[in-house]
Each structure stands twice: as structure tokens, then as C-alpha cells.
Amino acid sequence: MPTVVRSLLDRLRALEVATRPEHPDLTAALARRWEDLPAHVKTPNQMLGTRSAGCEGTHGVFPRCNLACTPCYHAKEANRVRVDGPHTQREVDRQMGLLRELRGPGQNAQLIGGEVTLLAPEDHAAALQAMHRHGRKPMSMSHGDFDYDHLEALALDPDTGERRFDFLSFAGHFDSMMFGRRGIKRVHDEAELNPYRERFCAMFQRLEREHGVKHYLAHNMTVTPRNIDQVAQVVRDCRDMGFRMFSFQPAAFVGNQARWKDAYRAFSSDEVWQRIEEGAGARLHFRAVQVGDERCNRTAYGLYAGDRYAPVLDEDDPRDQRVLGDFLAGFGGMDFVAPPALLAARTARAIARRPQILPHGAGWAARLVRRAGGVRHLRANPPTPITFVMHAFMDARDVRPAWELLEQGVMSDDPRIRATQERLQSCSYAMAHPDDGRLVPACAQHSVLDPDENLRLVELLPLHGGEPEPATV
Ligand code: SF4
Numbered sequence: 001m002p003t004v005v006r007s008l009l010d011r012l013r014a015l016e017v018a019t020r021p022e023h024p025d026l027t028a029a030l031a032r033r034w035e036d037l038p039a040h041v042k043t044p045n046q047m048l049g050t051r052s053a054g055c056e057g058t059h060g061v062f063p064r065c066n067l068a069c070t071p072c073y074h075a076k077e078a079n080r081v082r083v084d085g086p087h088t089q090r091e092v093d094r095q096m097g098l099l100r101e102l103r104g105p106g107q108n109a110q111l112i113g114g115e116v117t118l119l120a121p122e123d124h125a126a127a128l129q130a131m132h133r134h135g136r137k138p139m140s141m142s143h144g145d146f147d148y149d150h151l152e153a154l155a156l157d158p159d160t161g162e163r164r165f166d167f168l169s170f171a172g173h174f175d176s177m178m179f180g181r182r183g184i185k186r187v188h189d190e191a192e193l194n195p196y197r198e199r200f201c202a203m204f205q206r207l208e209r210e211h212g213v214k215h216y217l218a219h220n221m222t223v224t225p226r227n228i229d230q231v232a233q234v235v236r237d238c239r240d241m242g243f244r245m246f247s248f249q250p251a252a253f254v255g256n257q258a259r260w261k262d263a264y265r266a267f268s269s270d271e272v273w274q275r276i277e278e279g280a281g282a283r284l285h286f287r288a289v290q291v292g293d294e295r296c297n298r299t300a301y302g303l304y305a306g307d308r309y310a311p312v313l314d315e316d317d318p319r320d321q322r323v324l325g326d327f328l329a330g331f332g333g334m335d336f337v338a339p340p341a342l343l344a345a346r347t348a349r350a351i352a353r354r355p356q357i358l359p360h361g362a363g364w365a366a367r368l369v370r371r372a373g374g375v376r377h378l379r380a381n382p383p384t385p386i387t388f389v390m391h392a393f394m395d396a397r398d399v400r401p402a403w404e405l406l407e408q409g410v411m412s413d414d415p416r417i418r419a420t421q422e423r424l425q426s427c428s429y430a431m432a433h434p435d436d437g438r439l440v441p442a443c444a445q446h447s448v449l450d451p452d453e454n455l456r457l458v459e460l461l462p463l464h465g466g467e468p469e470p471a472t473v
Contacts, residue, residue, distance in 0.1 A: 026333045029053045050328045054427065058111055063075075065115040072255050076258060081454060085122070092130050097134055141173065144173065163213050167215065171219070175190065200217075201242035204217060228267055252392070276390065284311070305372045310373075334347075394420055
């Protein structure tokens with residue numbers, strides 16, 4: 001075949017792949033994920049294996065933290081490991097490489113471990129760039145106690161002063177069970193943290209004003225018997241600060257035992273969700289879509305138009321469920337962040353795969369506008385999307401035996417351990433182990449694997465004495 005013809009064919013093939021709604025590697029990864037899910041989560045509203053392969057997080061890349069949380073999910077040795085930029089960059093690169101290989105491109109990944117802003121901005125930036133390089137959508141997980149200088153140095157190229165990221169995604173962890181924050185070492189109630197939450201959001205708003213770097217901010221909060229009754233007020237107080245996601249984690253008995261303070265199992269997931277709804281001022285339709293197992297995750301997508309909250313999908317309306325089915329069948333795992341021409345081509349092909357989405361989608365859009373208060377109300381109150389999430393980690397005493405049996409291919413007869421195994425099999429939050437080429441649920445990582453891993457890291461990266469003292473509880 002003449003070279004010119006071969007080259008033309010190659011380009012046509014590349015164009016055909018680039019304009020598919022999903023990258024073929026993602027299509028294959030989603031199919032595998034769906035195949036591996038247990039039957040009880042293979043529901044029409046399941047996102048795993050249809051839209052996403054699941055969330056991802058790093059581990060063992062910078063275990064140290066300079067605040068203290070009760071509870072803290074990290075092993076007690078974590079603070080004896082030095083923060084080391086080259087180690088972080090190397091391990092993030094390896095972990096993300098495996099995730100790209102096993103899960104395809106375009107998945108959300110959290111740069112998480114200890115406190116990410118203890119890394120030098122250059123190392124933080126290099127880790128995010130490695131994540132992008134491997135097709136991940138990174139989010140930096142921080143306690144939010146850092147300065148604008150770090151953020152600016154992270155966002156800008158030090159040689160040119162130009163921005164090196166157009167967009168940064170951060171989750172700020174704020175709750176009254178954290179100790180050692182500058183300016184407020186000990187917190188008595190959640191409202192005392194509001195100025196610190198505002199300051200966190202304001203840094204990103206300033207970065208956008210001064211350098212054009214856009215952002216997505218999530219607010220993370222651990223829920224215990226001490227602060228459950230303040231959840232609603234936190235949502236009310238913080239709704240307009242600039243966070244686009246509010247994520248609540250009912251505390252679990254995992255990680256450093258010295259930091260276990262309360263009867264964490266004194267309330268149910270329903271009780272937490274009820275407080276979130278009180279704060280949101282609306283019912284939150286978490287059964288419209290499901291990510292993994294409902295005992296692990298609740299997610300409610302919606303938008304505010306003024307004070308009025310509208311769910312994106314009404315879980316009671318079969319027409320909305322049908323639209324979701326059309327969307328998943330047509331668009332699947334399509335990444336909507338793409339250049340306009342590519343996005344248009346992918347959208348056209350997605351609609352061609354599922355033409356019903358046009359009439360059904362038009363009906364859904366009209367219902368959403370009605371739920372949000374109508375066209376006039378929306379004109380006067382431009383909508384702001386806000387997502388509410390609850391993620392309930394499991395206790396180490398259950399995860400350990402459940403995981404050990406799963407490793408042997410055995411399902412437990414004990415109902416509690418079996419339920420734990422079902423959740424681990426449906427896990428939506430994985431961590432990568434490049435040495436043996438496998439992914440493990442974050443619960444298994446923290447409950448089973450972290451202690452040994454941190455002991456190895458203590459030997460590999462011992463403290464050299466100049467590190468800031470971590471806070472004590
Ligand atoms: S198994 Fe653990 S890490 Fe995975 S989704 Fe459930 S709670 Fe989250």
C-alpha cells in the first residue's frame with residue numbers, strides 16, 4: 001500500500017477513535033467493571049461500569065500531616081514518614097500508570113494521603129501533571145490550612161509566570177474534630193470554622209481573578225456524634241461560599257486507634273442524610289443515580305436557583321429514569337471536557353447511538369426548568385449546580401476479615417462480614433498497587449495494607465529533623 005494512502009488511513013482511524021463518545025480503552029474497562037460487579041448493584045441507575053470505572057486515590061505518596069483529626073484514617077506511623085518530592089512524583093506516576101492501564105482515561109483521581117500542601121509547590125504541580133499525563137482528572141485533598149503563596153506557586157510556571165494549569169480541583173476538609181489549624185488550634189463548634197472555609201474559597205477566587213485559573217471546590221466533613229447536629233447549619237452557612245460539592249463522611253473506626261474518640265456508630269446513615277437535607281432545604285434524591293453500593297455512597301445532583309433547590313433527576317419519576325438509561329446508552333463514559341469541535345462530534349455520535357435521547361431529553365429539560373421555578377425565576381436566579389455526597393467508610397475490624405476471605409475467594413457466612421465483602425466488591429474508590437498490578441478498595445488500603453506500608457516508608461523516608469511538628473490531640 002502506498003505510504004500516502006497508509007498515512008491517510010491511519011489519520012482516518014485516529015479521527016474515528018477520537019470522535020467516539022468513549023475511548024475504546026474506557027469502553028473495555030467499563031465492560032470489565034460491570035462484569036465484575038456483584039448482582040445486587042447491577043441496577044439501571046448504577047454508574048459503575050456504565051459511566052465510570054470508579055474514583056481513584058493515591059496512597060503512600062506523602063503520608064504525613066501537620067493537623068490532627070479524630071478520627072484519622074491514616075496509620076499511626078504516617079507522621080514518621082518524611083515528605084519527599086521525588087518519592088511522591090515517582091509513586092504517583094507509577095500508581096496513575098496502572099490506573100490508566102486498567103481503567104482507561106478520564107477518571108477522577110484524588111491526590112491524597114497526608115496533607116498535599118506539605119509538598120513543595122513544584123512537587124505538588126509535578127504530581128498533578130503526572131495524573132493528567134495518565135488521563136486522570138486530579139483533585140488535591142487538603143485540610144485547607146495553607147496560604148495563597150502555595151496556591152499561586154502551584155498554579156503558575158516559575159520560569160514564565162504564566163499559568164501551568166487552567167483549572168484546579170481541590171477538596172477542603174473542615175470540621176471541628178480537627179486540631180492544630182493555624183489561628184484556631186482547637187475548635188468548639190463548626191460555625192467557628194466558617195471564616196477558614198471562606199478564606200479557602202477566597203484564595204481560589206483570587207487566583208481566578210488574578211491569573212484566570214478556574215476551580216472546582218469540594219467541602220469534606222467528618223460526621224461524629226459531636227457534630228451531627230451541626231451538619232444542617234454547615235450546609236446553610238457554606239452554600240454560597242463557592243463550594244460545588246458537599247461531601248460528608250460518617251466517622252469509622254479505621255486508622256490510628258489513638259484518635260478514636262466517640263461512639264461513631266451511634267447514628268445511622270439516614271440520620272446524617274436527614275441533617276444534610278435539612279441544611280439543603282429540600283429532599284435530596286440520592287436514589288436517582290447510584291455509585292457502587294448504597295451502604296457506601298449516596299450522591300444527589302441538583303442545582304440552586306436562588307433558594308430553590310431542584311434535583312437534576314427526580315428519583316420518583318420513571319421518565320427521568322428512562323432519560324438516565326438513554327444517556328448511559330448513548331453517552332456512556334463520555335468526557336464532556338474536550339475541545340468544542342471534538343465535543344460536537346462525540347455528541348453527534350452519542351445521539352446517533354441512542355436517538356430517543358432527543359425527545360426524552362427535551363422532556364426532561366422542561367421538567368427540570370419547572371422544578372427549578374420556571375424560566376422567569378431562572379433568569380432572575382442563574383442556577384448553581386451543587387452536589388451532595390455521603391461516603392460511609394467501614395470499620396477496620398470488619399474490613400480485615402472480609403478482605404482476607406475475599407483474597408481466598410471465599411464469601412463469609414457471617415452476615416456482617418458478608419455485607420462488608422459485598423461493599424468491597426462494589427467499591428467505588430480504588431487505590432493502585434503497581435508492584436503486583438492490582439487495585440484495592442480504599443477501605444482495604446486503610447484497614448489492612450496501610451500499617452505495613454507505612455512501616456516500610458518509615459525506613460525508606462525517615463524524618464531528618466526539620467519537619468514541622470504535627471498537631472497533638
Ligand atoms: S468499600 Fe470502602 S472505600 Fe469502597 S466505596 Fe465502600 S466505603 Fe468507600
